[in-house]
Amino acid sequence: MAIDVLLIGSGGREHALAWKLAQSPELGTLYAAPGNPGIKAHATLAMLEVADHDAVLTFCRDKAIGLVVVGPEAPLVAGLADALEAAGIAVFGPSAAAARLEGSKGFTKDLCSLHDIPTARYRRFTNAPDARAAIEDRGMPIVIKADGLAAGKGVTIAETKADALAAIDACFEGEFGGPGAEIVIEEFLEGEEASLFCLCDGERAVFFGTAQDHKRAFDRDRGPNTGGMGAYSPAVSLSEAQLRRAMREIIEPTMKGMREAGAPFKGVLYAGLMLTETGPKLIEYNVRFGDPECQVLMMRLKSDLLPILLAAAKGDLSSVKADWHDDRALTVVMASNGYPGSYDKGTPIAHLPETGDDAMIFHAGTGQMDGQLVATGGRVLNVTAMGPSVREAAHKAYEIIGEVRWDNGFWRSDIGHRAIMVEDR
Secondary structure, three states: EEEEEEEEOOHHHEEEEEEHHHOOOOOEEEEEEOOOHHHHOOOEEEOOOOOOHHHHHHHHHOOOOEEEEEEHHHHHHHHHHHHHHHHOOOOOOOOOOOOOHHEEEEEHHHHHHHHOOOOEEEEOOHHHHHHHHOOOOOOOEEEEEEEOOOOOOOOOEEEEHHHHHHHHHHHHOOOOOOOOOEEEEEOOOOOEEEEEEEEEEOOOOOEEEEEEEEEEHHHHHHHEOOOOEEEEOOOOOOHHHHHHHHHHHHHHHHHHHHOOOOOOEEEEEEEEEEEEEOOOEEEEOOOOOOOOHHHHHHEEEEHHHHHHHHHHHHHOOOOOOEEOOOOEEEEEEEEOOOOOOOOOOOEOOEEEOOOOEEEEEEOEEEEEEEEEEOOOOOOEEEEEEEOOOOOHHHHHHHHHHHHOOOOOEEOOOOOOOOHHHHHHH
């Protein structure tokens, strides 16, 4: 029997999920709320107010939705999954209590402390004067994190004391959302970063791929932190031994800890790792697919996505095993000039080239204005390609970018550079 699905979200991650879900032979109708022009090619768009849980429930009942897939973090932190589960509607995504793993960095750090999960040393602060005093005798660099959701931009790696003080003030003055009630100050970890994804059903965590993101805005990892300027998969920096250790020392204790806290985790658990000299350490958790990491994961996923997500939603991943293409996948984010600061909206995208079976342009921040495709967000397009090597996937992605006609865009020209260096050795 075909399953009708509602996908929540409007970004590049959701376009990648819609593209993959639409390939499922088990899919009936795919709806997306609110979606975007790229998602419209795969789904029926629904103008739902996602923050209105009653409206979402009414839509699901009217359309006999068999599964809701929640893409972004904010609806999860706000309890959308709780409302759906209480109404007997299967939902892929954690409860509000479990979503604290992303919604509160302080909660996650305390969980790590309680269960001996390796992470950076830290302190929590609820006011600026105490936080400012605490860094007086600290060496630099140091990491300042706004406690709540900040769209991927609430983390500052302070190279100087002046940078640290400015970041503390910015957090408490509300630069990363509402005025900050709390921040976390933690040690700076040295090493290579990697992203580890697991699908979870409350009891077990099933490995679901790795990737490496590029957070800095400009080439050679310079400039401000962003929501992510590109990614590739799999992460060449994460060895099999490190992966096993991360599962054993980080993921499994987290699952156990969340069960003991009365908030068993269901959905996708995304662990940002630092691969230090003493082993993998947790940087932070996200409770949804990464963006743009989801784009490369969906390109590489050989298995049908729909039954996998449904199994997680129903609490039984015991028979699930994901199969992956051997090829590498890489995505380059095309962003509006000025991002992650202020940028113009509504700039025209004059032309997008056709792509083959091994490439896609995922829409992240686009809209329609008077029949013209326009950029509406900071991160606008995710040009994604596959290849036998990271170098070949990158070459293909940048060839496609060369055919895009959008005057207000910029992008990094070195996505995947570390992996390419490893391949060239």
